[in-house]
Amino acid sequence: MLEILLLTLQVASLATVGVLVPSVVLGYALARFEFPGKRLISAVVGLPLVLPPTAVGFLLLRLLAVDGPLGRHTLGLDLGILLTWKAAVLAAAVMSLPLVVRTVRVTFESIDPQLEHMARTLGYGPVETFLRIVLPLSVRGLVAATILGFTRAVGEFGATVTIAGNIPGRTQTLASAIFSAQQVGDHRTAHLLMIVALLLGLVAIWVAESLGPGTALGNSQQARSRRTES
Amino acid sequence: MKLRLDLRMALDRFDLQVDLAALGPVTGIFGRSGAGKSSLLEAVAGLRPSARGLIRLDDITFLDSTCGICLPPEQRSVGYVPQHGLLFPHLDVRGNLLSGSRRARQAGVDHEDLLSHVASVLELAPLLSRYPATLSGGERQRVALGRALCSAPDLLLLDEPLSALDLPLRRRLLPVLQKVCEELAGSIGRLAGHPIPMLFVSHDPTEVQALCDEIVVLRDGDVIAHGEPRRVLRDPKVYALAGEDGFENVIPARVSHHAGGTSVLALGRSGLELKTFRAAQEPGESLYLAIPSNEILIATERPSGISARNVLVASITRVENVDGRCLISALLADDLPELAVEVTEVTPDELGLDAGLQIYLVIKAASCRIYGGTRS
Numbered sequence A: 001m002l003e004i005l006l007l008t009l010q011v012a013s014l015a016t017v018g019v020l021v022p023s024v025v026l027g028y029a030l031a032r033f034e035f036p037g038k039r040l041i042s043a044v045v046g047l048p049l050v051l052p053p054t055a056v057g058f059l060l061l062r063l064l065a066v067d068g069p070l071g072r073h074t075l076g077l078d079l080g081i082l083l084t085w086k087a088a089v090l091a092a093a094v095m096s097l098p099l100v101v102r103t104v105r106v107t108f109e110s111i112d113p114q115l116e117h118m119a120r121t122l123g124y125g126p127v128e129t130f131l132r133i134v135l136p137l138s139v140r141g142l143v144a145a146t147i148l149g150f151t152r153a154v155g156e157f158g159a160t161v162t163i164a165g166n167i168p169g170r171t172q173t174l175a176s177a178i179f180s181a182q183q184v185g186d187h188r189t190a191h192l193l194m195i196v197a198l199l200l201g202l203v204a205i206w207v208a209e210s211l212g213p214g215t216a217l218g219n220s221q222q223a224r225s226r227r228t229e230s
Numbered sequence B: 001m002k003l004r005l006d007l008r009m010a011l012d013r014f015d016l017q018v019d020l021a022a023l024g025p026v027t028g029i030f031g032r033s034g035a036g037k038s039s040l041l042e043a044v045a046g047l048r049p050s051a052r053g054l055i056r057l058d059d060i061t062f063l064d065s066t067c068g069i070c071l072p073p074e075q076r077s078v079g080y081v082p083q084h085g086l087l088f089p090h091l092d093v094r095g096n097l098l099s100g101s102r103r104a105r106q107a108g109v110d111h112e113d114l115l116s117h118v119a120s121v122l123e124l125a126p127l128l129s130r131y132p133a134t135l136s137g138g139e140r141q142r143v144a145l146g147r148a149l150c151s152a153p154d155l156l157l158l159d160e161p162l163s164a165l166d167l168p169l170r171r172r173l174l175p176v177l178q179k180v181c182e183e184l185a186g187s188i189g190r191l192a193g194h195p196i197p198m199l200f201v202s203h204d205p206t207e208v209q210a211l212c213d214e215i216v217v218l219r220d221g222d223v224i225a226h227g228e229p230r231r232v233l234r235d236p237k238v239y240a241l242a243g244e245d246g247f248e249n250v251i252p253a254r255v256s257h258h259a260g261g262t263s264v265l266a267l268g269r270s271g272l273e274l275k276t277f278r279a280a281q282e283p284g285e286s287l288y289l290a291i292p293s294n295e296i297l298i299a300t301e302r303p304s305g306i307s308a309r310n311v312l313v314a315s316i317t318r319v320e321n322v323d324g325r326c327l328i329s330a331l332l333a334d335d336l337p338e339l340a341v342e343v344t345e346v347t348p349d350e351l352g353l354d355a356g357l358q359i360y361l362v363i364k365a366a367s368c369r370i371y372g373g374t375r376s
Helices: A002-032 A038-050 A053-064 A085-109 A113-121 A126-137 A139-155 A158-163 A174-183 A187-209 A217-229 B037-045 B093-098 B101-106 B111-121 B137-150 B167-184 B205-211 B229-233 B236-245 B347-351
Strands: B003-010 B015-022 B026-030 B052-057 B060-064 B078-081 B155-159 B198-202 B214-219 B222-227 B248-259 B262-267 B272-277 B286-292 B296-299 B310-322 B325-331 B339-344 B358-363 B369-372
Touching (some): A002 A085, A002 A139, A038 A053, A038 A085, A053 A085, A053 A158, A085 A139, A085 A158, A113 A126, A113 B037, A139 A187, A158 A174, B003 B037, B015 B214, B015 B222, B026 B037, B026 B205, B026 B229, B037 B155, B037 B198, B078 B137, B093 B111, B093 B137, B101 B111, B137 B155, B198 B205, B205 B229, B205 B248, B214 B229, B214 B236, B222 B229, B229 B236, B236 B310, B248 B339, B262 B286, B272 B310, B296 B339
Parallel strands (some): B026 B214, B078 B155, B155 B198
Antiparallel strands (some): B003 B015, B003 B052, B052 B060, B214 B222, B248 B262, B262 B272, B310 B358, B325 B339
């Protein structure tokens, strides 16, 4: 039981961390710049959101198969991903990427680009402008995107079983363990796992809710200064 | 300063085409909204990558398309104050003021000194720990101006800094801008000892008369006039642009004394006096007097038995037609700017008004608006 929970948290965390940086780069590029292929990239990144997860899993399987573009015959070495926890991380990452990119993109789009212009005239280069103005202003959205990506990764099933399998002790996560327990009629285990998933979900929602209006960094400071003013 | 501009830039409805040398120190960019004023300012700041041509401030080239020079905004050392302030919402006022201070430090300016100086001139000290969301419109604009000044810029770019505010507030902040021009001039950065050059975008004839040494008038992207503000604004084709909001004659004056509910103002050095409703300033303080061009009456003989408090002798210098109206320029005294008086097209013929004629200008105390000035 604990083994399943720990593996699930490990897979979901690694997937989220792995997705975050590319999502910030991609989300910012999509929010701020016009470039050739922008719509294509946006569409490809969004695909896992609309495809059956098993289809995405099968696609990844074909890519990583021995004779696939990322397989042993093409690369000349075996990445050793399939049917390991690494495959579970890959599946979770690919499936949560569109959600994270979308949330990050909307966050960046909600920041007035004129503020960035302003920073440039005050002597900040583009990178410094991003770090000192854009990032602090998007903290809430980025945390929300992280939580969304993490919960999506925790719940990933279809793509995961396709490329990582459902091997107890090696690649079995919460989602696939509930499925297995229910299939063999072990309702006690299924119930228990369901409650663990419920608690995990509640914590995630509670954290996300506490980021609501009036509680994130800037706003609480503003509320404080409003109080001192009156 | 010498700001050399030779710019071409495609805008939505027309091309902006500007070729001029601004000598300032305060150069107004005047015109109706949509004339290309803000785009010009953004091009100077480096925020318009599509701008082509030449921008050179003294010996620093910001842009020279012929040799492929285009400094990014962060290397242009300009202080930009946009219409809506654009304060950083995650920083308090102090953080906002200090956000550009690295440039001040690199220029060898003590940024703490500069901050306290700017804060005192702009009266920002009580606001330092507040966040932008809690500031009023006027406070925000003052902070935005302060932030630009604290970066020790070589050139200030003000894009209608007062236009987002209502008229009374605009009139109250006008003297603040004058104070910036006068008191901060020469105390900042590289230009110590010289006034800080400024490009000031405005569509308000009163503001540009009060603040600018010269103005450039833009219409649909073209420069249609350039020169001393009062002279340029009375140019019929420019006057027509000001018509919408009305035109105010702006005259520097000094409070002579108060008498009950009225104040007596001294105009220039010729001993001319004008009665207005009581001014807030103390005797001896200087201020700006603004009289709308369409609230001045002209009489060919000295009128008597009228309620208007002021009857002043003047001589007509020009009679011009503008947009179906007639604009009469009249001189009160040699050391005062000409006054513009608006009358109907047929008035000059009926009264026989012509250049050189002596007339009487009738001005009600209530027609005189007072914009705070600075202590002389």
